[in-house]
Amino acid sequence: MEISLKASDDQQIPIGASKFGGSPDLPRSEPWPVNEQTGKPLHFVAQINFSEVSEFDTQSELPSRGMLYLFYDCAWIP
Structure with missing residues (x-):
């Protein structure tokens, strides 16, 4: 399997397509993930269809x- 990356604006990527970075195409009913201990939002990495x-x-x-x-949390410290 090969993954190739090409810089694109989110508006150029079809909703629901696999992508790295940008904004996720979360369902409207799905809240943005947060760190359960701090309540801070997690950072989006990728979505894979x-x-x-x-x-x-x-x-x-x-x-x-x-x-x-x-998603990931780069600043979580227990």
Whole structure:
């Protein structure tokens, strides 16, 4: 599998497409993830549309549809 990155404005990327950076296409009913201890919002990393990567899932271990959202907290200190 190859991942290639190309700088684009969010408006140029179809809603629901896989992407790194920018803003996530969260469902309206889904709140922005926050750190449970601090209440501060997490940083968006990427969203992966499973239907776009299913051809690379040769072992059929991933769902065939749906979205994986990746967020992180770079400042969390216990």
